[in-house]
Amino acid sequence: MALHDRIRTEIEGQILSGALKPGDKVPSEHELMAHYGCSRMTVSKALTALSGAGLLQRRKRAGTVVAPRPTETMVLDVPDLAVEIARRGQAYRFRLIAREVRKARPEDALDDGLARAGPLLFVRGVHCADDVPIAHEARYISLAAVPEIVEADFTRESPGSWLLRHIPWTEAENRIGAVGADAAWAPLLNLEPGAACLSIERKTWRGEARITLVRQSFVAGSFELVARFGAA
Amino acid sequence: MALHDRIRTEIEGQILSGALKPGDKVPSEHELMAHYGCSRMTVSKALTALSGAGLLQRRKRAGTVVAPRPTETMVLDVPDLAVEIARRGQAYRFRLIAREVRKARPEDALDDGLARAGPLLFVRGVHCADDVPIAHEARYISLAAVPEIVEADFTRESPGSWLLRHIPWTEAENRIGAVGADAAWAPLLNLEPGAACLSIERKTWRGEARITLVRQSFVAGSFELVARFGAA
DNA sequence: ACGCATAATATGTCTATACATTATTTCGAA
DNA sequence: TTCGAAATAATGTATAGACATATTATGCGT
Structure with a gap:
């Protein structure tokens, strides 16, 4: 050494x-x-x-x-869902439910940065492993930041993968919590409304510009996040 | 610069x-x-x-x-619960439910490292903010690694804070998911069984020795984890 | 052609030195 | 005494050079 x-x-x-x-x-x-x-x-x-x-x-x-409090931070692995599912030996698929270009609405509960970014592409879909629904996703993408996304085909590829390939973000924030399944999408995951789901809300930036906000809800037990600290 | x-x-x-x-x-x-x-x-x-x-x-x-995969890892803030609640202007309190010294049982579903570590201190309790229950905690502590903990008073301080002050870990792992409230502790949180909870399971090591395993279940919406990547 | 010794290349580590920057301490003048 | 300027102590940045180490490329002999 x-x-x-x-x-x-x-x-x-x-x-x-x-x-x-x-x-x-x-x-x-x-x-x-x-x-x-x-x-x-x-x-x-x-x-x-x-x-x-x-x-x-x-x-x-x-x-x-x-330094005070030597470590209240850990390194969180944020696996790509398609890769993670493939690693389990299952077939990944994204099922597109809705897709529209529109302005932000109050009920979207968006942050100011995205709400003021102009027209948005709104995408809703379900992530499946071996055709079993795993997670629901609602995503808002700023068309000002990513105009070319109107050409993208989300029936085969998830918006997340498309964005990752086309315009990498420079900054991102994940908020992780739990939420009861909403009646609007619980049936898509074969759940009763109120069933436990892991909720991940991710915002990304590219420099100063907001790119996207996505809210993913995972069926409890289908997906876990792992954070580590310590010797490699 | x-x-x-x-x-x-x-x-x-x-x-x-x-x-x-x-x-x-x-x-x-x-x-x-x-x-x-x-x-x-x-x-x-x-x-x-x-x-x-x-x-x-x-x-x-x-x-x-x-490098491949421009880093799918983020920095996760793992706040101390007492500090986080105090920051919101609420009074933190740990309510002790059970405390006993015993061997590992199959239904504890412990990992081998802890199950083989000898006698364990088992602690169960509820974290409260302004006396409103926020989270249930079940913790297993290796007495071989932390013999002096039998003297600790958990009616005033949570086992987590005590451990943090007395024997810092060198390695830790968090698993984050969602779980439906268990009938055994749902009433303690004023929840119906099956209600959505954020689940955090944390294992800690000190060198090679396992110290503790803790399973915390947070009432949905009461607590969020934030992970960031990018410029400050 | 093939395998092996050797040369070349790029990074890894370390030294000794110089000057810049930022707090802190000290001390002198009003 | 108090305020402010200067000395001081620590880190921050950078240079030029030396040798070490790992990996790839080259060429030689069979």
Whole structure:
């Protein structure tokens, strides 16, 4: 292991083990280069990496301290639904229910960024695994941001995959919760209204421009999200 | 902005905009130092950062290429429930329902790591905001890993907060899904059995040793998880 | 043609140094 | 005493060079 990796690991270990608590001062670069007998660049690399990972906070002149609440963030895997279903050995299919170009309505409950973006493409459909419905999707796409989407064929490909291939986002936000199945789409998933569903609302941006908002509702037990923290 | 940050941002932009696609070769460090008129350390810093973020893959002699699947991972905020409720201006309270030391039973559906860890402390309780029940929690704690927990008082503090203060974990995994309220605890949350709940199952490790497994079920709408990707 | 040794290439690590930037501390003048 | 300027201590950025290491390309001998 490289020396800067060893330094990084040792300090990380002291933080994770609790030997160094949030707010504690970490030795300065000069003290560490004396301790390890190496140059300043090397210890700096280790400390900068830990700072980037959110474990340390560094301020000029004041020094380096352990960041508060070392970790209330985790890395969340957001699998592509088609890929995830294929990985289970099932056949993925997107069933298009509705598709129309229109303005935002109050009952859509859109955020301002998308509501003011002009005309929207509204798409509703169901994700299926081996023709068993797994999730309902309602999506709003800004035509100003993605004019070429009016040509897309969503009977074979989901809007999500199409967007991913054509215009990658630069920023995204997922809100994850639970919701009872709505009477409007519960029958599409063979559910009683009120049945438990995992709800994911995703907004994406490309620079300043809003691209899309999508609300997906997964039948309980059909889909799980996994978030991890720790050693790879 | 620092030069290495500028280089990093420009290449990142080309990847996110699609100008550079997965598998495409990125100019070598020598080409970039000629292009930007700087030293190799500077471009190396930019490329190493992008490699650490998962956008690039670097191999000696072969060069640097854009990583496949421009990162389907996001950063998930996992707020402490007590802090989150306090932030809403409500009073947090943990109501202890049951607490016992016993061996793992088949119906606990524990993973092998915890089931084989010896005697467990089993705790069940309800998280409340302004005395309104928000979530049910069932937790299993390895007494081998945390013997001093038998002294803890969970009538005032939740087991999660206690653990966080006493023995930080080094590794954790969250599984997030939806579940219908179980008849065993639905009344505690003033729910009908089968009502939609957000389900979070968390396992934590300290090095090789399993510490705890907790299953939390949140009343739909009472709690949301947020995951982000992109600029701050 | 084939396999193997060797050269070339690109990244990985590290040093020693220099100057810039930002807080903090110190100290002097009003 | 208090305010403000200057010294100081820490990190931030960057250079130029050196050697290490992994991988691919080349060419030689059979």
